[in-house]
Amino acid sequence: MTDLAGLWAQADRLCEDPAMREAVWRHCRFLPPGVRPGQLDLRIHPGDQMLAHSLRHHGEANASFAQYFNVALQQYHAAQQVLAALFGERAAQADVLDFACGYGRLLRFLSLAHPADRLLAAEIQPEALAFVRDAFGVATVASPADPALFEPGRRFDFIWVASLFSHLPPSLFEAWLRRLHGCLAPGGVLCFSVHDAWMVPGGQPLPAAGFLFHPESENADLDSALYGTMYVSEGYVADAVARVCGEGHGHHRIPRGLAHEQDLYLVAQAPGRDYGALRAFRRGPWGWADERRRLPDGELHLRGWAASLDDGALEAVEITVDGEPFACATGGLRADVARVLGDARLAHSGWEFRHRPAPGPGPVRVVVSAATPRGERALLFAGHFDRPG
Numbered sequence: 001m002t003d004l005a006g007l008w009a010q011a012d013r014l015c016e017d018p019a020m021r022e023a024v025w026r027h028c029r030f031l032p033p034g035v036r037p038g039q040l041d042l043r044i045h046p047g048d049q050m051l052a053h054s055l056r057h058h059g060e061a062n063a064s065f066a067q068y069f070n071v072a073l074q075q076y077h078a079a080q081q082v083l084a085a086l087f088g089e090r091a092a093q094a095d096v097l098d099f100a101c102g103y104g105r106l107l108r109f110l111s112l113a114h115p116a117d118r119l120l121a122a123e124i125q126p127e128a129l130a131f132v133r134d135a136f137g138v139a140t141v142a143s144p145a146d147p148a149l150f151e152p153g154r155r156f157d158f159i160w161v162a163s164l165f166s167h168l169p170p171s172l173f174e175a176w177l178r179r180l181h182g183c184l185a186p187g188g189v190l191c192f193s194v195h196d197a198w199m200v201p202g203g204q205p206l207p208a209a210g211f212l213f214h215p216e217s218e219n220a221d222l223d224s225a226l227y228g229t230m231y232v233s234e235g236y237v238a239d240a241v242a243r244v245c246g247e248g249h250g251h252h253r254i255p256r257g258l259a260h261e262q263d264l265y266l267v268a269q270a271p272g273r274d275y276g277a278l279r280a281f282r283r284g285p286w287g288w289a290d291e292r293r294r295l296p297d298g299e300l301h302l303r304g305w306a307a308s309l310d311d312g313a314l315e316a317v318e319i320t321v322d323g324e325p326f327a328c329a330t331g332g333l334r335a336d337v338a339r340v341l342g343d344a345r346l347a348h349s350g351w352e353f354r355h356r357p358a359p360g361p362g363p364v365r366v367v368v369s370a371a372t373p374r375g376e377r378a379l380l381f382a383g384h385f386d387r388p389g
Helices: 005-015 018-026 050-059 061-093 108-115 126-136 170-181 234-245 278-279 336-342
Strands: 094-097 119-123 139-142 156-161 184-196 211-214 227-234 251-258 262-268 283-296 301-306 317-320 324-332 350-355 365-371 375-386
Touching: 005 018, 005 050, 005 061, 005 375, 018 061, 018 365, 018 375, 061 108, 061 156, 061 184, 061 251, 061 262, 061 278, 061 283, 061 375, 094 108, 094 283, 108 119, 108 126, 119 126, 126 139, 156 170, 170 184, 170 211, 170 227, 170 234, 170 262, 184 350, 227 234, 227 324, 234 262, 301 317, 301 324, 301 336, 301 375, 317 350, 324 350
Parallel strands: 094 119, 094 156, 119 139, 156 184, 184 227, 283 375
Antiparallel strands: 184 262, 211 227, 251 262, 283 301, 301 350, 317 324, 317 365, 365 375
């Protein structure tokens, strides 16, 4: 049985460690001049279902901490790219709604980069809403279960909705699409994520209607009939947009734009929006440390993969042990990565690292990063190991 309380306490210690905060900070881009590492708050609310899900799944704090922040960073980088592509120099002054914000995985970073008076967070969970207000200084509005009752009191240039439409049944999918589209200011754009058909477990094809809804999700606190797991085709989304916004009202799709998994869809307030600038959208590097352990003789053993859906293979991963840097070459066979991500270029993305840390006080601190020549970075692993005696 998973000792969730014990794992959460370990995760809290990672969040409190200045070295771990510095590690997360090094992976964050699109911050304005003058923002400093000390402003980054890594606290995670004890009710955050996303960390709890990772802790249960991995059974360890290190991997869960790394996954939580790697996904948060990629979401932030994706949102900032979309904002910049759509609004150019006006992006920093755009009125932004983070709808279904949860416990602030995006807002943790966006609140450092965007003026507070231009941000609003909406969420159905009262504890989450209070946390993002107090921790990140963001104005908030409660989201009701009924879309028709949602009224934020203002209109927005940009509405970001991560991992909500990927959980809504068809009736709510269209109802929330209609309501949020109606909250856009002239020239505004709605951006939301979905599970595409390829993600259906077991390769099961979608029904002719173009969607498949399962009444279950990682969030046990929400009614599974209203918040389950939804898979959709692009045709289904296009038809929903046409029904809600009118025939001829198009969309723009970014495959795997969110965490290399969910597709991002953009729908403008008015038809005819030019999405050409988004052709330069970058998913950034990605990867994972599948094996992470300290052997009985004290040696660290790490093994995983790293690559880029934009560029293909990466030459190496960057690993630091107690601040000492190492370059660990990729090239190991990972046919599974190529198969799952549908990209043959990733078949030799594997890496493996062994190192014996020096004895001394305190834990061994390890960080694994994937980086591209453009300076994009992904946090593949970060955590503490017991130091050899």
